[in-house]
Amino acid sequence: MQAKIQFNCVISPYPAQKIVNLPLFKMNMELKEHFNNKIFKLISETADELGLECYVVGGYVRDIFLKRPSKDIDVVVVGSGIEMAQAFGRKLGRGAHVSVFKNFGTAQVKYHDTEVEFVGARKESYSHDSRKPVVEDGTLEDDQNRRDFTINAMAVCLNKARFGELVDPFNGLDDLKERTIRTPLDPDITFSDDPLRMMRCVRFATQLNFYIDDTTFEALSRNKERIHIISKERIADELNKILLAPIPSKGFIELDRCGLLPLIFPELVALQGVETRNGRAHKDNFYHTLEVVDNISKHTDNLWLRWATLLHDIGKPRTKRWEPRIGWTFHNHNFIGEKMVPDLFRKMKLPMNEKMKYVQKLSLIHISEPTRQAEISYAVFCLKKKKRDSL
Numbered sequence: 001m002q003a004k005i006q007f008n009c010v011i012s013p014y015p016a017q018k019i020v021n022l023p024l025f026k027m028n029m030e031l032k033e034h035f036n037n038k039i040f041k042l043i044s045e046t047a048d049e050l051g052l053e054c055y056v057v058g059g060y061v062r063d064i065f066l067k068r069p070s071k072d073i074d075v076v077v078v079g080s081g082i083e084m085a086q087a088f089g090r091k092l093g094r095g096a097h098v099s100v101f102k103n104f105g106t107a108q109v110k111y112h113d114t115e116v117e118f119v120g121a122r123k124e125s126y127s128h129d130s131r132k133p134v135v136e137d138g139t140l141e142d143d144q145n146r147r148d149f150t151i152n153a154m155a156v157c158l159n160k161a162r163f164g165e166l167v168d169p170f171n172g173l174d175d176l177k178e179r180t181i182r183t184p185l186d187p188d189i190t191f192s193d194d195p196l197r198m199m200r201c202v203r204f205a206t207q208l209n210f211y212i213d214d215t216t217f218e219a220l221s222r223n224k225e226r227i228h229i230i231s232k233e234r235i236a237d238e239l240n241k242i243l244l245a246p247i248p249s250k251g252f253i254e255l256d257r258c259g260l261l262p263l264i265f266p267e268l269v270a271l272q273g274v275e276t277r278n279g280r281a282h283k284d285n286f287y288h289t290l291e292v293v294d295n296i297s298k299h300t301d302n303l304w305l306r307w308a309t310l311l312h313d314i315g316k317p318r319t320k321r322w323e324p325r326i327g328w329t330f331h332n333h334n335f336i337g338e339k340m341v342p343d344l345f346r347k348m349k350l351p352m353n354e355k356m357k358y359v360q361k362l363s364l365i366h367i368s369e370p371t372r373q374a375e376i377s378y379a380v381f382c383l384k385k386k387k388r389d390s391l
């Protein structure tokens with residue numbers, strides 16, 4: 001019997017993603033309607049007064065078509081994003097807070113619960129050993145070329161004369177309809193320039209339950225070694241987002257398929273494989289783990305509970321033995337797993353605080369829980385501990 005369990009103890013830095021309902025997608029939607037609030041009207045006025053071309057771009061535009069609420073607005077200005085932000089902030093008046101990041105050429109305007117990020121349209125060129133580009137002023141086209149995926153490269157004009165016009169040079173809208181993640185330019189260049197995009201590729205495919213286009217996927221495999229120039233923190237950030245997706249296994253399977261997983265998380269890959277001796281086989285602990293992660297994800301958005309599930313058998317490869325009278329054994333794998341958690345968290349730059357201890361405690365305890373299914377035992381355990389645990 002499946003227990004119905006509610007968790008109110010979830011505090012996680014990333015909201016878990018709900019599955020996107022694409023059948024509701026309307027291709028002929030009046031885009032203008034989505035920009036008729038005060039914020040966009042005032043950005044439009046400001047841009048026209050300064051004589052600057054101005055567009056909403058990226059995730060905000062994508063999420064309109066996906067019918068996902070999105071608070072963060074990215075605006076590209078053909079000219080100075082900082083000048084534009086300051087003028088917009090003055091127009092908003094009291095309640096507006098403008099932060100300028102001169103080094104990045106960007107500025108953010110916060111107004112109540114809305115955040116608008118302004119950036120000047122730019123052209124980027126990369127050196128081989130860094131994901132930090134040399135940046136120069138560019139056109140809207142240059143700026144769209146440097147975006148990671150076609151679905152993230154769509155722009156909507158805010159200037160009065162073209163208000164609500166979609167600029168979609170890479171047919172991002174078609175890719176949304178076909179549920180496809182594809183790079184706007186040659187994927188070898190896109191991924192090699194900034195290898196974080198490889199993690200973002202798998203992350204978006206997982207969050208949205210999209211396919212990765214074949215050519216894009218092949219480039220993931222070819223460029224996988226470039227992931228070494230990306231900081232562990234950025235990788236952990238993407239892994240957390242994958243883990244918070246509705247079906248996290250999809251992300252780990254894609255990461256494995258393209259060869260990134262052994263580079264960023266070899267301990268998980270070590271769970272793979274089935275060995276048979278004298279007709280006795282053990283289960284594939286990799287797929288077993290992913291199954292349990294997907295199951296727990298139906299019950300909880302708690303990122304750390306999902307991590308605990310992902311690591312619940314992590315000690316198995318080190319404890320695997322063949323015992324002629326018993327068969328395959330993994331004695332004490334929970335104790336070994338418990339010991340591995342801090343090292344893993346340290347190595348992957350995950351937090352070394354009470355969250356790590358919580359994951360560690362769960363990886364020790366899971367085996368002693370009386371229920372058959374690990375996910376239920378985690379859930380029950382978590383529920384019992386809810387009052388004592390602040391997580």
Ligand code: ATP
Pocket residue numbers: 057058059060074146147148149152153194196197
């Ligand atoms: P979400 O915030 O929901 O994760 P998003 O698409 O808004 O998704 P952000 O990281 O907020 O993602 O970035 C905003 C936009 O900036 C993206 O839509 C994309 O156009 C661009 N972008 C972000 N990171 C990169 C990158 N590494 N390479 C190229 N373009 C990027």
Ligand code: MG
Pocket residue numbers: 059072
């Ligand atoms: Mg965003």
